[in-house]
Amino acid sequence: MKAFTTVSSVALPLLEDRIDTDILYPARFLLLMEREGLGDYFCRDRRIDPDGKPIPGNPVDDPRHAGAQIVLTGEDFGCGSSREQAVWSLAGYGIRCVIAPSFGEIFAANCLRNGVLTIVLPRPVIDRIAAQPGNVTVNLQDQTILASSEAIPFQVPPANRVRLLNGWDDIDLILEEEGPNVSAFEQDQKARQPWLYETAQ
């Protein structure tokens, strides 16, 4: 997984509430079995009309937001389906950090698995960042956002922060470090709830 330290870019403002995972990645593209190269499908139906033509005025393709690695958005971002393609397409488009007042929980967990930082801030603060000209810089080491000359502190759960800073992968981490703990858990559980090991071993 890609480590996250600092990201600096213009911000992509998607300042509406409840941008769900069906908007982020429409279901019909779930038939694709790739996880790389999905950036073209990010918010697809907001960007491309049914005839395949670009939809004018959509913020994602606005040249002022070209190169954005940071999304500023509203409540419940990523609510709905658990499809990790929502994160893969967002990351494939180039986004490394999403700032919102609240997130769909499964989406936020999926972001963490893919080195995408989710930051929770009140909406007025997000609107203030969106109003600043120039680049926004997100520093996970210091847990600070720099927008114009304003420094805004944020907090992420410590374990998440360490994972992101190091780019750790869950499978590697568990297989390398937790094997004996998992085995001990299973032995104990098997003694207490043997049916869980008899019907499906």
Add this chain to the structure above:
Amino acid sequence: MSARTLYEKLWDTHVVRAYEDGSALLYVDRHLLHEVSTPQSFVTLRNKGATARRPLTHIAVPDHAVPTTDRSQPIGDPLAAAQVAALEKNAHDFGIPYIGLTDARQGIVHVVGPEQGFTLPGITLGCGDSHTSTHGAFGALAFGIGASDCATIVATQCIVQQKARTLEVRLDGRPGRWVGAKDFALALIGAHGVGYGTGHAIEYRGDVIDAMSMAARMTLCNMSIEAGARVGMIAPDETTYAYLEGRPYAPSAARWDEAVAYWKTLPTDDDAAYDRSIALDVSTLAPQVTWGTSPQDALGIDSRVPNPDDAPDEGERQRIAKCIDYMGLRPGTALQDVGIDKVFIGSCTNGRIEDLREAAEVVAGRKVASGVDAIVVPGSTAVRRQAEAEGLDRIFIDAGLAWREAGCSMCVAMNADRLEPGERCASTSNRNFEGRQGRDGRTHLMSPASAAASAILGHLADVREIVA
């Protein structure tokens, strides 16, 4: 030990290792896999050279992309066919039990798990699908996950998770005729918003819950994710045990009593405290229907389309205006004057035999309105066969509804079952998001009885007016 809630008991009994910030490495007892959310998981596993730690704790079954028409033919869509073939190969290569498309046990993961007795009280269960909250109806700690976590569970039987806060949702009173679990779920989200459960594990309690069938409990827990809660649970009781006893994966005779004795320790202790509590009196509730593109846009069927000018603030005014525009509605229109093009009865929310019986009772001896295209898609092949044994298929076909094979179908619109742009659907599914049932499609969520009544009348309908 101090008093604990159902969620806290399940959490505590599955912590392999607790981290300092409240998250934990959690043991996952059971895992369901479907074709759409797992191809990339197995790529990860192969790249790492990982194997399945306990292959028999998983079941793989195709449901999302499968056709609901003739099963004797190969899948027509080459992408869907490749995805189903990949699931079968991946299951085979990793030793995971696979239920194929023509297997009598096939169906939607969240219908199959309970039917097979794979879902049990007291377990943790993961699945790459947000509606995994359904299994909480059995007193299981069940949660939706992404493809990365599916891979992690196959390889390690564990997942890293933040502990949720606890939220008690009490349902009291006596519901009127034709008002049930789907209406309760929509009314709760309508009243408290789609984010009311975010960060929380919901536990549904109260007299209304005690009296509910397992099917109704599953409908209610299923919709927890539409309230933002990854987990929605109901404590196991005699109804739960009666449902599970004798099912293929349930503990065998020798272990059954032992398991039940353990399950009886799971309900929330009398003096345990929840982080938050809300309540709903269902006595005066009308059948619910959504008018917008969020499940929180739910109102009684006797209501009107909201007027943006009545919104409490400018942001909400704009949102309502945008929703109404997308939905092709006008402010102030009576919801029952809104004509429909299609009806979908099915999904992991409302595709069980009880749901189909309810719909059949409404359409029996009646005809679907002309110009309305209505389909009934059973949640599983077992539900389909049970319905056929009861003659429900004849009732639907005689009334003019199409009778289909089991799958997710028009809830996720990944197969041929979908809305054309601008089409309007009365749907028993769980999401009315923009484009959810097909690009530019318009979805109105409702119960099976309400959707059936809408099919007959050709507009969003109050079932109470056609069947007393």
